Amino acid sequence: MARVGDIIDGKYEVLSLVGQGGMSRVWLARDRRLNKLWAVKEIGRTARDANNEVVVQSLITEANLMKRLDHPMLPRVVDIIEDGKTIFVVMDYVEGTSLKQAMRAAGRPMAERDVIGWGIQLCEVLEYLHSRTPPIIYRDMKPANIMLREDGTVRLIDFGIAREYKEGKTSDTKILGTRGYAAPEQFSHEAQTDARTDIYSLGVTLYVLVTGHAASKETYWRPIRQIDPRLSEGLEHIIAKATQANPDDRYQTAADMRYDLENHEKLTGAYRGALRRKLRLFGALRGAAACLFAVGASCLGASAYLRNTTYDAYLASARAASTDFAGADGASPAEGRYVDAIGVDPARTEAYSELVNRVYKADQDFSIAEASRLQGLMGAHLADVEGADGYAKLCYDIGTLYYVYYEQADADESRDYAMSAGIQAAQWFQAAVDSHDARASSGKGCALTASERSSAQVYVTIGEFYQRLSQATLEGFEGNVYEGYWQSLEEAFDGLSDDDPVMARLRLCSLINQAVSSPTYLNGFRRAGVARDQAQALLAKATQMAEGLAREAASSQKARRICDSIVSEGARAAAAENIARAYESAGATAPQKSAAHEGAGDGTSAGGAPARETAR
Structure with a gap:
């Protein structure tokens, strides 16, 4: 096993131990040629130890998964070294402290505003993972695996038990996960984990951060406002929905959960009651439309007309909205209206195109947060829009957006982001x-x-x-x-x-x-x-x-x-x-x-x- 002062593979100088758990350790190391800091995960092979082999394969799986990922909230794997007895995986060193450590240092629950902001960021990175082909299910969301940086952004680390979703498979091969945070299906041989599994764990994570209670069945089923009445009704609703035992009762996508987090102040009982009344009215109108359909096909035209009218209304609202003022998630009002329009009809390219050219290019600075939101949006609707007439021009405009305007200036890792921009473009x-x-x-x-x-x-x-x-x-x-x-x-x-x-x-x-x-x-x-x-x-x-x-x-x-x-x-x-x-x-x-x-x-x-x- 490595020690401080060792030189791994002739170039990585071990500086200090930054973490360990189970049979693996993580070292801070310096590349002696590039003078750059890296995190090096180490695990030794143990002969005839079945449990060790599971961990080794988990590490190799993690490295192979992360080699294919390119997202600013995820660390990159840059080197894999194996000498027969030990495996070293060299990856980005993420400076900061875990949310678990941050909460322990504070000695109290985290502020609701901060927790909601972190939740939005984590939804964005889950949207990216779930939109890969095949989708990647993280399966180990918890405060210890979320790094908080000085600028308030978070990074998701440790992909040891992540897996690719396999269409048609009815159950997982291995039962893995952290007790308390893991969804019920992670401990069942009859169920397969999917995107909703990560949504459950994120809900528990938000619960723990905002209440300070440990993750266990005895505590997290209590509504959060029974623990702290000052917490918002909206966040209570979001956490309760995300942590339903039946996956069908949870948010079905991370994008849906992110939308509610961004609009949590609206999720009051009165608002939801009004929404239910609207849905009942819509159901009645839909029933009436079904009757009318028996008379003729005009209702189909009316439905298309309604969709187009709503889409055009959102476009008009977006064009009139500000592109400068940014809300808690960093998105401007104009960006929000364009996203609403895309939600109405994701197969039309006008809203995507105006979002790219009118919003993201407006200040000549395409930020990491904007890139993350765009990745999630395109990943969620790619199947709808890729056959549209304007898709090629939209892709060209997004490529130009990355090539010309994407830059993380004045940051230690700006050079890495710059190369990422060229690859993304x-x-x-x-x-x-x-x-x-x-x-x-x-x-x-x-x-x-x-x-x-x-x-x-x-x-x-x-x-x-x-x-x-x-x-x-x-x-x-x-x-x-x-x-x-x-x-x-x-x-x-x-x-x-x-x-x-x-x-x-x-x-x-x-x-x-x-x-x-x-x-x-x-x-x-x-x-x-x-x-x-x-x-x-x-x-x-x-x-x-x-x-x-x-x-x-x-x-x-x-x-x-x-x-x-x-x-x-x-x-x-x-x-x-x-x-x-x-x-x-x-x-x-x-x-x-x-x-x-x-x-x-x-x-x-x-x-x-x-x-x-x-x-x-």
Whole structure:
């Protein structure tokens, strides 16, 4: 087993023990080459120990699941090391304290406002997990597995007993879960866990946080306002519904639970009574409509008319609402109305498109919280909207949203988020290309312009480069991917026009500037056959364009910052020096190294490009 001071796999220096449980331990370690902190989960193999084998397989399952996930509220797995006796899984180190520790330190229940905010965030990450193909069921929601960061956001950790949902399966193979938090079906051989299992555990988690009572059958069936009368009726209703023993009586999706948490102040007895009366009236009208249907099919037209009218009303309300004021969950009133419209008719693309272009692009800053909400929304309605006429253009717009505006500035992990932005953008651009090509091949007409189709494919290639770069620590680069990346940079630059947004043009200039300012990338480009004068020429084009955009960029602080990082004397000098050193100090026949061995984890900035560094 590891000890403080050990060097794992020649590069991870063990600094301290941060947690342990059962047969596994979690260490804080420093990557000696990248000078970055990681969390390393360790478990030793024990010969002829069946229980140990279950834990080992659980750890391997956790690592394989997390390798496929990309969400800001989930840690990433970056390395898996096994020496025959011990398995080490290297993942993001999440700074902060668990909600269990936070409540213990406070010595009292947590504030209702905070608990509701955390509940909304956790619903969003559950929406993401449940929308994977196949869905991922977390199965171990509890305060100890939720990390609270200084900025008030939470991260979900420990996927040791998560599983993929298997359609048609009637029961789970193993009975796993934490007593008190686990749903009844987790301890039954006759039932299979699904999304509603996680909703149950989240309900218990909220109960524990807001009351301070331990999770047990003796306590959590008491309504929370019997414990603390100051708590809201709305939250009491939400927790009671989430923790029903019968899964059919709970919230059926995390999105439904999130909606009620966002509107908990409305969930009073009077409001629910009025809602029930409306539902009874609707039922009566529906019965009358059924009778009328026997007379003719006009009711179908009336139903469609009502749906369209409601949808259009929400759109009009969204267009008139503010995009600046944000509620407790960070969403503006306009965003809420667009989400309402999508709920009425998720197969129409207007509300999605206006949400992306009018709300998320409005301040030229697509935040992590906004990205999380958009992921959940698209995951919940993907099956409805992906066949719509405007789906390809919607995917193109979302790809642009990530590529141009997604950035976590002034954060320690901003470089990781930047690379994530490039990968996320590529996925949406690929969906745009696929949808466009499918429509064209079936004779339904083009969904994108020729220029948009070409640009989307270029950014797919760039995103694939980021994807390979992010996996380089595990696998290294196979083949010369730098050649394709260089070609994509040139094509992207040649494809720009004056009609493209200033931020889009600046972002590409920054991408080019930083790519040819990195000794790591320059060495890769040189080995791929890119000549020195080609690198200098592309850099000059990007710098010249940025200079031309300086006046237009003056109105935006972010745009000015990007522009200055390209045209400043220091930036110019560093880029020129690194190009010179890369081509003068290394021979043209230098052996190729994988990115994993030449510093693939070099810092990245906006758009996933490498941060500026000085050649050595």
